[in-house]
Amino acid sequence: MTGKAAVDIVDLFGGPGGWDVAAQQLGLAVTGIENDHSACETRRAAGLGTVEGDVRAYSPADFPTATDLIGSPPCQPYSIGGKGAGRRALDTVLHFASLLAARTDIRSGLATLDDERTGLVLEPLRWVLEALDTGRPFRTVMLEQVPTVLPVWEAMAHILRCEGYTVVTGRLHAEAYGVPQTRSRAVLVARWRDAAALPTPTHRRYSRSTAQEGGDFALRPWRSMAQALGWGMTHRPALTVAVGTAAGGPDPSCVGGSGSRATLYGERDAGRWIADTRLVPADAMPAYRGGRKDMIRVSVADAAALQTFPPDHPFQGTRTKQYEQIGNAMPPVLAEAVIRRALASELAARTGAQAA
Known part of the structure; x- marks a missing residue:
């Protein structure tokens, strides 16, 4: 644990640091696991905590001070622009999720998938369940992926609720949080025996039929x-x-x-x-x-x-x-909105402690 903040986040599939830049801007300590060497070099150059390797080779036991978990598995198998291996295997992935919830070893089954990246979407669930079984549940879990993965997040939400978490899932529109693009993301936020919530939009949704200055005046205009x-x-x-x-x-x-x-x-x-x-x-x-x-x-x-x-x-x-x-990457501005809302009580307590 660093002296930077009373939290230690593990970011699975850390990439160049979209989530981690946001976490650091909020004063949170974060370490990302990433398999791509170039992305790891980016992270190191940016001063981000980095473990270069495959998330499947690690577990919560390797991060004994971790209190929170972030996960952004590879999107390619599930993206509508990809070859569709993940979308075709969606029912199989959901079945593997149920087996994982029953603490069944699914590694041999995952190895039969057409694209090995397809099964990586279940790695966050493995981490959460292993942490639970060792008596050190993650306080907060934050996951994001392309919208076609939302059924997987919803299946995970059901599993995590049965384990004692409060969970919310949904589709967040990037421009509604100040990101200059209409990309949308499927997001899951879980809290251990505490309320979970998604961030409230700060900007208006983009619409071809509505001028940028039009719409809900309680929200800021979308950014072009x-x-x-x-x-x-x-x-x-x-x-x-x-x-x-x-x-x-x-x-x-x-x-x-x-x-x-x-x-x-x-x-x-x-x-x-x-x-x-x-x-x-x-x-x-x-x-x-x-x-x-x-x-x-x-x-x-x-x-x-x-x-x-x-x-x-x-x-x-x-x-x-x-x-x-x-x-x-997860857009840092969107990531900050998710983290700020999910860890609102911790951030408020830290701010109060610093003021005192």
């Missing part, structure tokens, strides 16, 4: 890409878009789906688009045949800004690896 990056449409706020890749993870290097990209091109062709020096030069943009126009590309720094990473976050590895890390 233009506002986040300082470029975009000149006669009205730029739309907020989500992006994806065939591999399943979001690709922040290219903005726009087919409809939103057409809108961007229309604005550009009409002369209502602000050029930005951080954009990849036009002659470096990939050309697509068959009537499709060039994509509008953003830099690594811009991609990180769209994911709400601090401007000085030191992403490491090849350019492709940096984009991959950014695209697969």
Whole structure:
């Protein structure tokens, strides 16, 4: 336990530190387990506690001071942009969850799945149950994944309630918390014998039919890409878009789906688009045949800004690896909202103790 705060969080699948940046900004100590070397190099350069390795090789016993758990398993098997191994195996994964709840060893069964990453979604449950069985239950559990994993979180919620946790699950929309994108995430928050809750939105939801300044005036306007990056449409706020890749993870290097990209091109062709020096030069943009126009590309720094990473976050590895890390990360601003609400009582008690 560090002297930084009276909490020690283990972040499974830590990535470049989306959750961990948020935790540190709240003054919380966190250690992330991550298997990708480039992501580990990013974490180390950012000063984040890092264990490089496979989460399946570790257990709560390796982190005896841990009080809270975070988990963001790989999204590729479940993403609608991926090959669908996780979605096809969803019923099997739910069955394995029930076996795990009965303390059955499911490792041999998981090995039969088409994509070994599919079963990683159950690792947080293994950790929670092992901690319970050793008499050291995690105080708080916070999980996130793509929306198609929500049934898994709901199955876990049922299991954890039977074990004594209070659990909430839901789908959080990133732009409702100040993230300049319409990406949504399936989230689970569990509290050991205490109330669990998801964060209350701070910003309005994006809507094509409602102006940015319209909607619920009790909430702040959603943030556009233009506002986040300082470029975009000149006669009205730029739309907020989500992006994806065939591999399943979001690709922040290219903005726009087919409809939103057409809108961007229309604005550009009409002369209502602000050029930005951080954009990849036009002659470096990939050309697509068959009537499709060039994509509008953003830099690594811009991609990180769209994911709400601090401007000085030191992403490491090849350019492709940096984009991959950014695209697969939990946006720190959204992570902070989840952590702040889930650990509200602990944060309030710490603030009171510091004031005293």
